[in-house]
Amino acid sequence: xxxxxxxxxxxxxxxxxxxxxxxxxxxxxxxxxxxxxxxxxxxxxxxxxxxxxxxxxxxxxxxxxxxxxxxxxxxxxxxxxxxxxxxxxxxxxxxxxxxxxxxxxxxxxxxxxxxxxxxxxxxxxxxxxxxxxxxxxxxxxxxxxxxxxxxxxxxxxxxxxxxxxxxxxxxxxxxxxxxxxxxxxxxxxxxxxxxxxxxxxxxxxxxxxxxxxxxxxxxxxxxxxxxxxxxxxxxxxxxxxxxxxxxxxxxxxxxxxxxxxxxxxxxxxxxxxxxxxxxxxxxxxxxxxxxxxxxxxxxxxxxxx
Numbered sequence: 001x002x003x004x005x006x007x008x009x010x011x012x013x014x015x016x017x018x019x020x021x022x023x024x025x026x027x028x029x030x031x032x033x034x035x036x037x038x039x040x041x042x043x044x045x046x047x048x049x050x051x052x053x054x055x056x057x058x059x060x061x062x063x064x065x066x067x068x069x070x071x072x073x074x075x076x077x078x079x080x081x082x083x084x085x086x087x088x089x090x091x092x093x094x095x096x097x098x099x100x101x102x103x104x105x106x107x108x109x110x111x112x113x114x115x116x117x118x119x120x121x122x123x124x125x126x127x128x129x130x131x132x133x134x135x136x137x138x139x140x141x142x143x144x145x146x147x148x149x150x151x152x153x154x155x156x157x158x159x160x161x162x163x164x165x166x167x168x169x170x171x172x173x174x175x176x177x178x179x180x181x182x183x184x185x186x187x188x189x190x191x192x193x194x195x196x197x198x199x200x201x202x203x204x205x206x207x208x209x210x211x212x213x214x215x216x217x218x219x220x221x222x223x224x225x226x227x228x229x230x231x232x233x234x235x236x237x238x239x240x241x242x243x244x245x246x247x248x249x250x251x252x253x254x255x256x257x258x259x260x261x262x263x264x265x266x267x268x269x270x271x272x273x274x275x276x277x278x279x280x281x282x283x284x285x286x287x288x289x290x291x292x293x294x295x296x297x298x299x300x301x302x303x304x305x
Contacts, residue, residue, distance in 0.1 A: 033126030048160025048193035157183030160193035176207030197226035
């Protein structure tokens with residue numbers, strides 16, 4: 001189907017109520033053509049839906065680097081930006097990472113560093129024409145709510161769900177369950193699709209038969225309330241620059257956002273309290289371990305090109 005016809009369909013869908021059947025049809029189409037990969041040990045992925053209205057730096061990507069620095073396997077799945085300021089692939093490339101490795105090289109990079117970046121176009125070749133249409137449109141479509149779900153490595157998921165997409169949460173959970181994945185969905189009360197410094201955050205178990213939920217209150221973490229708008233960026237370059245500054249010791253709201261979003265999966269991996277996980281995450285930055293981990297990932301990914 002020509003790209004212009006795909007654009008027309010996506011725009012039509014944008015102007016119509018989203019039905020469960022349409023959502024599942026789009027999800028099955030994305031999942032059907034996905035190439036999978038098996039990593040040598042368990043891994044986590046931290047990602048979000050976007051769509052909160054706030055355009056922060058790549059918090060989940062930075063959190064993934066800290067998580068890897070703490071010794072937890074990471075299978076970060078992502079692509080270039082379609083409707084946000086900066087996609088995971090955009091910022092990692094600017095940080096020096098070779099984002100488009102072969103599956104064999106990805107596995108070897110993971111063995112060496114504990115970090116794997118799974119570049120979406122390589123694992124979803126059938127999405128090429130839809131991706132071109134989405135790029136041309138430059139606005140969020142139904143696929144913004146779907147493409148991040150079927151991670152080729154099937155890791156434990158920390159899934160950020162923007163407040164506007166909460167009504168689709170049961171669909172996300174059922175989708176993960178259908179592919180044998182489990183994880184946690186986080187939605188901040190200020191609408192952000194990550195653990196926020198601006199409000200309490202709701203955490204829900206997803207992809208499992210028994211679904212539990214609880215709240216993260218900043219008062220219980222030792223992290224001060226902040227203003228998420230303070231960490232907005234204009235482009236991938238701004239995001240990469242801010243991440244590097246934080247990894248080199250810059251204090252403030254950006255650091256707090258990274259710590260909170262690394263600590264949640266770290267608490268699951270280490271089976272410890274969130275407060276202790278925050279201590280461990282902060283330690284990776286203060287000791288320079290996170291910055292060193294990024295350098296390792298850059299060297300390994302380039303060596304494996």
